[in-house]
Amino acid sequence: MKQHILPAIKLTVLTIILFAVLYPLAVWGIAQFAPDKGKGEIIVYKGQKYYSNIGQSFTEDQYFYSRPSAVGYNAAGSAGSNKGPSNAAYLAEVQARIDTFLVHNPEIRQSAIPVELVTASGSGLDPHISVAAATVQVKRIAQIRGINPARLEQLIAEHTDKPLAGLFGPEKINVLKLNIALDEMSKANNQ
Known part of the structure; x- marks a missing residue:
């Protein structure tokens, strides 16, 4: 059981960092080059x-x-x-x-x-x-x-x-x- 829990926790932390931090920052950064800085x-x-x-x-x-x-x-x-x-x-x-x-x-x-x-x-x-x-x-x-x-x-x-x-x-x-x-x-x- 231990061999499955640790990889699951690592994967969860990795996906949180990727999809809750890095991806939104990338979208925000790209939007800064758009007219009205991505605000529509x-x-x-x-x-x-x-x-x-x-x-x-x-x-x-x-x-x-x-x-x-x-x-x-x-x-x-x-x-x-x-x-x-x-x-x-x-x-x-x-x-x-x-x-x-x-x-x-x-x-x-x-x-x-x-x-x-x-x-x-x-x-x-x-x-x-x-x-x-x-x-x-x-x-x-x-x-x-x-x-x-x-x-x-x-x-x-x-x-x-x-x-x-x-x-x-x-x-x-x-x-x-x-x-x-x-x-x-x-x-x-x-x-």
């Missing part, structure tokens, strides 16, 4: 700080809606809903989101609603939506803000992040950055 991209808008890599709640009709959050956009409690597609409460929640979206976008067919506008992401904090999710909202925003829909589609194209190296991941749009640009465009049109 901070955007200051109208005197308020936002992290562009954390989803924000946009539910006003004059803005592009963000993806729903299972944690109320609270970064301290990042998590999914952990409810499956056979869960009645989950299905009711998704249907309520669909119904709300259709009330605010009556010209859209239910089948045209992109899934990310009615389901929360795995983390509950996804800051991005797809190009389709932004495009489906153009008519509503154009009517409310009095902006040409073609100009909104151009704004979407300007804020679309392409896949990494043209291969990895889908095209996506950061909703916070898009809505800030939308406010700036509206302000410029009103001057």
Whole structure:
């Protein structure tokens, strides 16, 4: 028994040093070379700080809606809903989101609603939506803000992040950055 306990204790101490000390120090050191020193991209808008890599709640009709959050956009409690597609409460929640979206976008067919506008992401904090999710909202925003829909589609194209190296991941749009640009465009049109 002694011959197994000592190696187990040594291995435990070694892994604690490796994964609780050396690895975090290495990640921290590499992050010091990144913009904002690994603290994420901070955007200051109208005197308020936002992290562009954390989803924000946009539910006003004059803005592009963000993806729903299972944690109320609270970064301290990042998590999914952990409810499956056979869960009645989950299905009711998704249907309520669909119904709300259709009330605010009556010209859209239910089948045209992109899934990310009615389901929360795995983390509950996804800051991005797809190009389709932004495009489906153009008519509503154009009517409310009095902006040409073609100009909104151009704004979407300007804020679309392409896949990494043209291969990895889908095209996506950061909703916070898009809505800030939308406010700036509206302000410029009103001057």
